[in-house]
Each structure stands twice: as C-alpha cells, then as structure tokens.
Amino acid sequence: MDDMTDQQGYTRDDLERMGAKWLEEIAAAEKREDKWMKDAEKAESIFLAGCTDEKSDEAEFNILHSNVETIVPSIYNSAGKPDIRPRHNNPDPLIKQVSDIFERVILAMVDDSRMDAEVEQSAQDVFVAGRGIVRVKFDADVSEQPVMTVDAMGQPVPAVDDKGQPMTQPVVTNERVQFEVVSWRDFRMGPASRWSDVPWVAFRHCIPQETLDKLEDPELAELQSDPATAQESKGDVHVWEIWCKDTGRVYFIVAENNKVLSIKDDPLGLTGFFPCAAPVQPITATGKMMPVCPYRVYKTLAEELDTLTKRIHGLASVLVARGAFAGPLEALDDLAEAIDGEIVSVPDLENIVQAGGLDKAIMWWPIDRIIQVIRELNAQREQTKQAIYEITGISDIIRGQGAASETATAQQIKTQWGSLRIAKMQRMIARQVRELFVLTAEIISLHFSPETLQKLSGLQIPQEAMQLLQKPLDHYRIDVESDSTVRADLQKGRQEMAEFLNGTAQYFAAMAPLVQAGPASAEPVAEIYGAFARQFNLGKQAEDALDRLVSMAKEMAKNPPPNPDAERLQAEMQAKQESETRKYQLEMQRLGLDVQLKRADLTLKERQLGLDEKVAEVDAAARLVEIEMEDDQQRAVAFGEQ
Numbered sequence: 001m002d003d004m005t006d007q008q009g010y011t012r013d014d015l016e017r018m019g020a021k022w023l024e025e026i027a028a029a030e031k032r033e034d035k036w037m038k039d040a041e042k043a044e045s046i047f048l049a050g051c052t053d054e055k056s057d058e059a060e061f062n063i064l065h066s067n068v069e070t071i072v073p074s075i076y077n078s079a080g081k082p083d084i085r086p087r088h089n090n091p092d093p094l095i096k097q098v099s100d101i102f103e104r105v106i107l108a109m110v111d112d113s114r115m116d117a118e119v120e121q122s123a124q125d126v127f128v129a130g131r132g133i134v135r136v137k138f139d140a141d142v143s144e145q146p147v148m149t150v151d152a153m154g155q156p157v158p159a160v161d162d163k164g165q166p167m168t169q170p171v172v173t174n175e176r177v178q179f180e181v182v183s184w185r186d187f188r189m190g191p192a193s194r195w196s197d198v199p200w201v202a203f204r205h206c207i208p209q210e211t212l213d214k215l216e217d218p219e220l221a222e223l224q225s226d227p228a229t230a231q232e233s234k235g236d237v238h239v240w241e242i243w244c245k246d247t248g249r250v251y252f253i254v255a256e257n258n259k260v261l262s263i264k265d266d267p268l269g270l271t272g273f274f275p276c277a278a279p280v281q282p283i284t285a286t287g288k289m290m291p292v293c294p295y296r297v298y299k300t301l302a303e304e305l306d307t308l309t310k311r312i313h314g315l316a317s318v319l320v321a322r323g324a325f326a327g328p329l330e331a332l333d334d335l336a337e338a339i340d341g342e343i344v345s346v347p348d349l350e351n352i353v354q355a356g357g358l359d360k361a362i363m364w365w366p367i368d369r370i371i372q373v374i375r376e377l378n379a380q381r382e383q384t385k386q387a388i389y390e391i392t393g394i395s396d397i398i399r400g401q402g403a404a405s406e407t408a409t410a411q412q413i414k415t416q417w418g419s420l421r422i423a424k425m426q427r428m429i430a431r432q433v434r435e436l437f438v439l440t441a442e443i444i445s446l447h448f449s450p451e452t453l454q455k456l457s458g459l460q461i462p463q464e465a466m467q468l469l470q471k472p473l474d475h476y477r478i479d480v481e482s483d484s485t486v487r488a489d490l491q492k493g494r495q496e497m498a499e500f501l502n503g504t505a506q507y508f509a510a511m512a513p514l515v516q517a518g519p520a521s522a523e524p525v526a527e528i529y530g531a532f533a534r535q536f537n538l539g540k541q542a543e544d545a546l547d548r549l550v551s552m553a554k555e556m557a558k559n560p561p562p563n564p565d566a567e568r569l570q571a572e573m574q575a576k577q578e579s580e581t582r583k584y585q586l587e588m589q590r591l592g593l594d595v596q597l598k599r600a601d602l603t604l605k606e607r608q609l610g611l612d613e614k615v616a617e618v619d620a621a622a623r624l625v626e627i628e629m630e631d632d633q634q635r636a637v638a639f640g641e642q
Contacts, residue, residue: 010260019258022242022251026202029188032290039293040129040184046295047128060309063302063385064295067392068127075425076123079116080433082106083479084441089547095475098468102476104457105448106440109177115436118181123429125184126280130291133182134432135203135276136439138268138447141174175452177440182276188240193287195278202242204255209237245273269446270439277435280428298391301384308381315374319367393421434480441478445470500533507532526552 010018030037046064084102086095109115122132147167149159159167186204238255252261268275283292295302444453450466461469468475511525526549 015260016258018251019253019260022202022240022253023255023258025190025200026188026240026242026255029190029202032191036130036291036293037185039296040131043293043295044128059302060306060313061381063305063388064128067388067394068124070394071127071392071422071425072120072123074422076120076429077116079110079119080430080437080480082110082437082441085477085479087475087477090475094464094468098465099476101453101457101459101461101465101469102441102444102478104459105444105453106437108456109440109444110179112176113178115179118179119429119433119436121181122280122432125181126282126428127294129184130281130283130293131184131187132280132432133184133187133276134436135180135182136436136443137178137180137275138443139176139178140172140447142170143173144168145171172449172452175448177443179436187279189279189289192289194289196272198274198289199246200242200244201274201276202240205239205241206236207239243274248273268443270442275439277432277439280432282425282428294392298388301388301391305381305384305388308377308384312374312377312381315370315377319370319374321365321367430480434478437480438473438478441473441476445473503532504529 043064046059046062047068049059049062049065082103084099084106086092086099090096118134122134124132126132145168147159147169148156151157161167182203188202188204190199190201192198239261240251240253240255242251242253244251248266250262250264250267252263253259254261266273279291281289281291282294283297284290448456450461453466453469454461507529511529515522515525530547530549
C-alpha cells in the first residue's frame with residue numbers, strides 16, 4: 001500500500017475513531033442485507049452441491065445448478081468489443097482517429113486481463129446470489145534506470161551524484177488495466193435508492209498476517225508495536241478497502257482491530273469515483289438497492305421438486321421382482337442362474353407341470369401399484385419443472401427439448417418468448433461491460449503514457465492525437481458492439497442476413513427510378529434505408545459503412561452525377577443554340593458590313609462635297625487673283641501711257 005499522504009494531522013485516537021466509524025458503517029450495511037446474504041449463502045451451497053458447507057444437504061434434483069448453467073452461457077460468453085465513435089457524428093478526422101486508438105488499447109487490455117472470465121464469473125454470481133460486481137485496477141511496473149548525461153565528447157554516459165554514485169530514476173516500464181470480479185460476500189455499499197447516490201463502497205481483502213506486517217505504513221509503526229492493538233490471531237486477517245465519494249479518499253482498515261492502515265487521495269480520478277461498474281442485480285424494485293436471490297423466487301417449487309425426486313428414489317429402491325416358490329430351493333436357484341441355451345434338470349418337474357407350469361408355481365411380489373405411483377410422481381415432477389422454467393424464463397427450445405409433435409411455428413413462438421426474457425438479462429450484462437469500457441477509457445486517458453499508448457495500439461500517434469487522447473472523454477460515445485457479448489446462433493444469423501439482403505435488394509429496386517428521376521431524392525432514400533438497416537445487428541463495420549453511404553447520398557444530392565440522356569439533350573440544345581448564334585453573328589456581320597459600306601459611301605460623298613466646295617472656293621480665290629492681276633496690268637498700262 002502507498003504511504004499515507006495526509007496522516008500527519010491525525011492522532012492515534014483520531015485514527016481509532018475513524019476505523020471504528022467505518023467498521024460500524026460496514027456492520028450496518030451487513031445488517032441491512034442480512035436476509036439476502038443468508039439466502040445467497042444457501043443458494044450458493046445448493047449450486048455447489050453442498051461442497052462448501054458440510055452441514056448443508058445436497059439437493060436430490062439440483063435445478064438451480066441446471067438453470068444457472070443454462071442461463072449464463074446464453075447471456076454472456078464473450079468479452080465484447082468496444083464501440084467508440086465521435087459524439088454527435090463529429091466529422092473531425094482527428095476525433096475519429098482517437099476513437100480508433102481507444103478501441104485498440106481497450107481491446108488489448110481486455111485480451112491481456114482475460115476480462116471474459118471475470119465477467120462470466122460475475123454473471124454466475126448474478127444468478128446464484130443475486131448480485132455481480134466487477135472492478136478495475138490500474139497497475140504500473142516501475143523500475144530504477146540510470147540517469148544518462150552527455151560527456152565532453154558528446155557521448156551519452158551514466159550520471160553520478162556528488163559522491164560518485166550512479167544516479168537512477170524511476171521509469172514506468174508497463175501500464176495496464178486489470179478487471180477483477182468481486183465476490184458478493186466481500187462487497188458492501190452505503191445506503192442509497194440508486195447507484196449514483198451511493199456514498200461509499202467497500203471491498204474486503206483476506207491477507208496473511210505476515211504480508212500485512214510488510215504492507216503497513218511507517219507512520220503507524222507505533223500502533224503496530226502497541227500490545228493493545230497487536231493481532232492475536234496468527235492466521236489471515238481481513239482488510240476493508242473503503243472508497244468514500246464524499247471525502248474523495250480511500251481508506252484501508254483492519255477488520256479485527258479497527259486499525260487504519262492507509263489513507264489515500266483519489267488514486268484514479270474517475271468521473272464516478274468508484275472503481276467498479278454498477279452491480280448487476282436481476283431482481284430489484286424501483287428506489288431500492290436491496291438485491292433478491294433469484295433462487296428464492298422459485299425456492300418452494302425447487303423444494304417440491306426435491307421432495308418428489310426423493311420419493312421416486314425411495315420407491316425405485318423397493319421396485320424389485322421378488323417371488324415365492326413351493327418346492328426345493330436348489331431347483332429354483334439353478335433355474336434362475338441358467339444362461340442362454342442351457343437346459344437345467346429340475347426335480348419334480350411332473351408336479352410343476354400338473355400345477356399349471358412354472359408361472360403358476362411362483363407367486364410374485366405385487367409391484368404394479370409401485371410402478372403406477374412412480375409414473376404419477378414423474379409426471380408431477382415434470383409439471384413442477386415446467387413451472388420453474390416459466391418462472392425463470394427458460395423455454396424448452398432454449399434447452400433443446402422440443403416435442404416432435406410441435407410445429408415449427410409453435411417452436412418459433414416458444415423461442416421468441418423465451419429469448420425476450422433472456423434478452424433483458426443480456427442487456428444487463430452488456431451494460432456492465434459498457435461501464436467497464438468507460439472506466440478503462442478514463443484510466444487510459446488519465447494515466448497511460450504516450451509510449452504505452454503507441455505500444456498497445458500499434459500505431460504511430462501524432463502529437464495532436466496524443467494531446468486529445470489525454471483529455472476528458474467528452475468527444476466520444478462509448479458502447480458495446482451489438483451482440484458481441486453473446487455468440488449468436490449461426491443459423492439464425494444467416495437467416496437474418498438473408499432477410500436483410502433480400503430487403504435491401506427490394507428497397508433499392510423500388511427506389512432506383514425515383515433517384516434517377518430526381519438525384520436530390522438520394523438523401524432521404526438513404527436515410528430511410530439507414531433506419532431499415534439498423535433494425536439488424538450488422539456490427540460496427542457495417543454501420544460505419546452505412547453512415548458513409550448516407551454521407552455519399554448527401555453529397556450526391558448537392559452534386560448530382562451526370563445524366564447521359566440529359567447530357568445528350570443539353571448537347572443538342574447547345575449545338576442548336578451555337579448554330580443559331582453563328583447565323584445571327586453572320587447576319588449581324590453582314591448587316592454591319594452594309595452599314596459600314598453605306599457609312600463609307602456617305603463619308604466619301606461628304607468628302608466629295610467638301611472637296612467640291614473647296615475647289616469652288618479655290619476657283620473663286622483664283623478668279624479673284626486673276627481679276628486683281630488684270631486690274632494691276634490695266635493700271636500698269638495706264639501709268640505707262642501717262
């Protein structure tokens with residue numbers, strides 16, 4: 001046990017009062033459940049045929065053993081597979097990757113600790129005593145390894161302290177979660193109306209005295225040496241491990257002398273604090289945590305069955321063919337011991353023949369009445385057995401005892417109604433397994449090192465995923481894969497798969513025209529199919545594929561695939577439109593050319609008109625120049641004449 005971290009503030013009297021208080025709480029819990037414990041003790045003794053109790057009588061007809069051995073394999077025969085998925089179908093691929101890593105690590109823990117054997121033993125306690133408990137434990141192997149440093153040459157070398165001694169440091173070499181079934185005798189819990197309100201739970205350990213001496217804390221050495229508290233018994237001692245939710249601490253107390261061995265703060269840090277799943281109790285009342293021993297429900301009928309069996313055995317013991325013979329005894333002995341084909345000489349044979357033969361000479365003991373009584377007792381015993389089967393929910397088909405005269409429909413109805421009650425018990429065990437998976441996932445998240453996670457998962461985990469692995473489990477939904485805790489009937493599984501495939505084919509054949517006509521209808525069609533498919537226990541892989549199918553349908557609705565006919569029609573329309581466009585463009589080009597020609601002609605005309613005007617102006621100017629020149633010549637002539 002770990003040393004007490006907070007006992008420095010406790011005096012010896014405080015520890016003694018604390019130990020006495022907790023033992024009083026445990027005694028009160030035993031008193032509350034005293035009647036059930038006596039019933040459970042009796043039922044277990046009967047189940048084990050009185051091997052554990054010399055005072056217990058062995059049952060003549062052990063119907064309890066038969067029922068338990070029939071029910072337990074029907075409700076649990078496999079450890080189950082964890083089904084961890086992102087909560088609310090979170091599409092983040094990192095969340096999905098972390099979910100897969102959790103599954104791998106939990107599966108490794110389940111295989112290494114043989115969880116299936118522990119839960120199966122718990123299931124047996126459920127139907128023998130009325131309560132089954134499985135707890136989880138976190139174990140880590142720690143070894144001292146040398147501290148390494150680097151020398152002047154850059155080479156790694158062992159580090160040493162000031163005295164030249166090699167330095168070491170504790171290194172975790174292995175981490176694991178273990179599952180452990182707790183006997184109903186060694187479990188107590190505080191008063192509550194539901195599991196979530198239970199204030200404390202306690203587990204009893206039986207420890208040899210010499211082992212206890214080694215486990216005790218150094219702080220309590222003076223108590224160990226105190227004669228008033230020394231153990232007088234040299235045999236085993238009982239230590240209660242008490243988990244108190246109110247204080248968040250774990251107490252280890254010796255039952256024989258109230259001695260507090262250790263007080264530890266919450267060692268696991270679990271959300272529900274307790275290191276165990278809720279106890280499986282098949283018979284309870286609302287608002288009550290008191291278990292009921294299943295055997296008590298049909299105890300009267302079982303005792304009646306036992307009485308009938310004893311009477312049958314008693315009558316069968318006197319059911320002997322006996323007769324009286326009037327004559328020499330030696331002759332009758334020789335005749336009775338004769339073998340096949342042997343001829344025996346019988347004296348006075350003439351007198352026997354005259355008396356009417358040997359059958360007349362012997363008077364037999366009357367056993368017809370005994371045979372009739374045994375026949376009636378056997379019939380009554382069968383009726384009692386059937387009444388017990390009705391109470392326990394074990395049908396004759398589950399036991400493989402169908403009558404040849406029954407129709408297949410009648411057998412199917414019996415199997416269905418029998419399996420309904422079995423299914424309820426299967427769900428109880430599956431719930432327990434699921435809670436164990438949740439506890440395991442929490443321990444993995446809180447206590448496992450990155451090296452252990454990579455080793456157990458077999459994957460190279462990126463840093464982002466590692467950080468998410470070591471955070472609370474708010475992003476995940478942890479469950480048990482459907483029917484993974486029971487091995488389903490092979491023929492029934494094949495029949496269900498055939499029905500599923502036929503239904504799938506018919507559904508898609510009917511929906512295909514609708515999807516082809518309108519690709520947007522692919523999404524509701526896939527969702528309807530998903531609701532249909534989930535009625536079958538397909539397993540996680542199939543359900544994941546179904547989710548992908550629905551996602552693909554949604555994408556198809558957003559981006560429908562091309563339709564060949566629509567594409568051909570669209571291509572024809574596009575080609576026609578392009579042809580019309582080309583014609584229009586050519587026409588527009590022709591019209592444009594005409595306009596341009598007219599504009600050019602008009603421009604030429606305008607230019608021609610402008611040139612004519614300019615020519616006229618030039619001519620006019622030239623004429624003016626000529627006139628001026630003529631005037632100048634005339635003036636020149638006139639001046640010369642003068």
